[in-house]
Amino acid sequence: MSEGYNFAYLDEQTKRMIRRALLKAVAVPGHQIPFGAREMPLPYGWGTGGIQVTAAILGQSDTLKVIDQGADDTTNAVSIRRFFARTAGVATTTETARASVIQTRHRIPETTLRADQIIVYQVPQPEPLWRLEPSRAACRTMHALAEYGLMHVKLYEDIARYGQVAISYDYPVMVNDRHLMAPSPIPAFDNPKMDRMPALQLFGAGREKRIYAIPPYTSVRSLDFADHPFRPHRAPHACTLCGSRDSYLDEVLTDDRGGRIFVCSDTDYCATRQRKDAA
Amino acid sequence: MAYVAVKGGEKAIDAAHAWLAVERRGDPALPALDLAQIEAQLGRAVDRVMAEGALYDRRLAAxxxxxxxxxxxxxxxxxxxxxxxxxxxxxxxxxxxxxxAIRRRVSAVFKDLPGGQMLGPTTDYTHRLLDFALADPAAALPPAPPEAVPDAARMPRVHDMLGQDGLIEGDGPPTGDEPADLTRQPVSFPASRDLRLQALARGDEGFLLAMGYSTQRGYGGTHPFAGEIRLGEVAVEIAPPELGFAIDIGEITVTECQMVNQFKGSKTVPAQFTRGYGLVFGHNERKAMAMALVDRALRAEELGEEVTAPAQNAEFVLYHCDNVEATGFVEHLKLPHYVDFQSELEAIRRLRATAAAASAEEVVA
Structure with a gap:
């Protein structure tokens, strides 16, 4: 473990401040709680919010998994996992089922999460209304009044123009039938996994200095209309490596003549399936 | 298979860091830069890093x-x-x-004033001709400048002198409140002036320069005069509650700029100049002056002016002036985004398929 730094890098006062924000966030699902986010030794945009939340909840007996784009071996996931291995000395894993805390950027694992697990999302832009109203002060008032007409109009305009909603990731959700929330830039395919998830879901936005949460088993509804129900999409293929037809796929170009394969974005899910096939 | 290329993050990071270390050191035949040299000879860079790093420590900045x-x-x-x-x-x-302890003090609003104008170590009147003699590290030491003996006691602040006649707004009484600290409490709006000044003092020099400049070109003009710019060393004092009196904990170099701006008044309230304020760690007049322009522009609402320009919009300025936040978020675009991009690919393919089917129907009809 790193000399000269507290367990999991942050000092205990800061962790306590973050935990207070987390408690508020859990008490009002989907509501953004401002918090005194600290500067971290990783740049803003690399997951400073998620790292602070993870640092605040991590205990010595935890097992941490970190993924980026669904994979444990992407450089940023490696870097963050190393950061906690170095500053907290906690056990790390790539197996979803073995992790007690999972920090993620842009995906929710394919394996269903359990009640004894916590998933921490890295959030670049916690305000779901920002593209429609850039003033965060104005957005705050709209949340207070549950005034979400602007977003419904945006969805309606998409349908009028394209015949369908043209948001494919960071697809807005209504949490506990009260707060409109940005699910972070996960593909809309992952949105249904958030609904009544047994695991606690925590969201940290470092640069924007906001924390929010979805308590276990809370209703999370992707915004839609009765005659245009929400539909998650994935590439209509099977994984080249494990054959899965249900998982979210990455498209990988294999040559410059249009050759491509599709493989699971969730590397642990894919590897587990390949091992089972081999056995 | 191509997919293999995106694996192996651990090894790649280690190799990248090793390469970086070699590149940082540069040609090993050359002596390594000494921190004392950076402190002494790249002092303005040290000043900028301390200001934007929001920590006064010359050695660590070097x-x-x-x-x-x-x-x-x-x-x-x-x-x-x-x-x-x-x-x-x-x-x-x-x-x-x-x-x-003044090293430089100039005012653009009075030809002469108590204590006089004192140019100090300025580049203001240098001709920007490359001095090829400096290329030789063994060049002779510059001759010592004539001794200047400024008397701080004889250098009252310009705005205090204007204030005696009520021609300019005063400091106002101290509130006694703990100053705002955006490193502990996230910024919220409306933002108080102390909070705004803290954000500007830490803010990016280039951003503030452009914002201040925009007010001079009609985007939220404030009719500024450089009332006074002073550079020098000031004592920092704290008053720990358990002591009950103030103690001096050291000295820092700061640049201060007081702008004299557009006056306000009415039939009942006598007209007065308003003020914009800039204070920066180290020697940095560009930033102190830009900060004073932006501070005044941000007071538009308080002074009953219409808020129309970016420099007058506190949300715009405060949320975008921090270069650590800005550089992080701009540069994070190089992190992988292929999951989201895949969902966009699928969405655009669906939209194209729908449009193609619709136009095929039209052709048939």
Missing amino acids: LAIRQAQGDLVEAAFLLRAFRTTLPRFLASLPLETSAM
Whole structure:
């Protein structure tokens, strides 16, 4: 473990401040709680919010998994996992089922999460209304009044123009039938996994200095209309490596003549399936 | 298979860091840069890094500059990431800049004034011709400048003198409140002036320069005069509650700029000049002046002016002036985004298929 730094890098006062924000966030699902986010030794945009939340909840007996784009071996996931291995000395894993805390950027694992697990999302832009109203002060008032007409109009305009909603990731959700929330830039395919998830879901936005949460088993509804129900999409293929037809796929170009394969974005899910096939 | 290429993150990171270290050191035949040299000979870079890193420590700023290979925004970031781990004991008492040990003091609003104009170590009147003699590290030492003996007691602040006649707005009474600290409480709006000034003091020099400049070109004009710019050393004092009196904990170099701006008044309230204020660690007049312009522009609402320009919009300025936040978020675009991009690919293929089917139907019809 790193000399000269507290367990999991942050000092205990800061962790306590973050935990207070987390408690508020859990008490009002989907509501953004401002918090005194600290500067971290990783740049803003690399997951400073998620790292602070993870640092605040991590205990010595935890097992941490970190993924980026669904994979444990992407450089940023490696870097963050190393950061906690170095500053907290906690056990790390790539197996979803073995992790007690999972920090993620842009995906929710394919394996269903359990009640004894916590998933921490890295959030670049916690305000779901920002593209429609850039003033965060104005957005705050709209949340207070549950005034979400602007977003419904945006969805309606998409349908009028394209015949369908043209948001494919960071697809807005209504949490506990009260707060409109940005699910972070996960593909809309992952949105249904958030609904009544047994695991606690925590969201940290470092640069924007906001924390929010979805308590276990809370209703999370992707915004839609009765005659245009929400539909998650994935590439209509099977994984080249494990054959899965249900998982979210990455498209990988294999040559410059249009050759491509599709493989699971969730590397642990894919590897587990390949091992089972081999056995 | 091509997919293999995106694996192996661990090894790649180690190799990249090793390469970076070699590149940072440069040609091993050359002597390594000494922190004392950076402190002494790249002092303005050290000043900028301390200001934007929000930590007054010349030695650490020099180390950050060396570690960042002279990238000053990266150096400020290194300093910030160190600062954030330090305990915060107390807020200091307000700096008494009227008691500054002055090295430079100029006013653009009076030809002469008590204490006089004092140019100090300025580039203002140099001709920007490359001095090829400086290329030789063995060049002779510059001759000592004539001795200047400024008398701080004889250099009252210009705005205090204007204030005696009520021609300019005063400081206002001290509120006695703990000053705002955006490193502990996230910025919220409306933002108080102390909070705005803190954000500007830490803010990016280039951003403030462009914002200040825009007010001079009609985007939120404030009719400014450089009332006074002073550079020098001031004492920092704290008053720990258990002591009950103030103690001096050291001296820092600061640049202060007081702008005299557009006057306000009415039939019942006598007209008065308004003020914009800039204070920056180290010697940095560009930033202190830009900060004073932006501070005044941000007071538009308070002074009953219409808010139309970016420099007058506190949300716009405060949320975008921090270069550590800005550089992080801009540069994070190089992190992988292929999951989201895949969902966009699928969406655009669906839209194209729908449009193609619709036009095929039209052809048939």
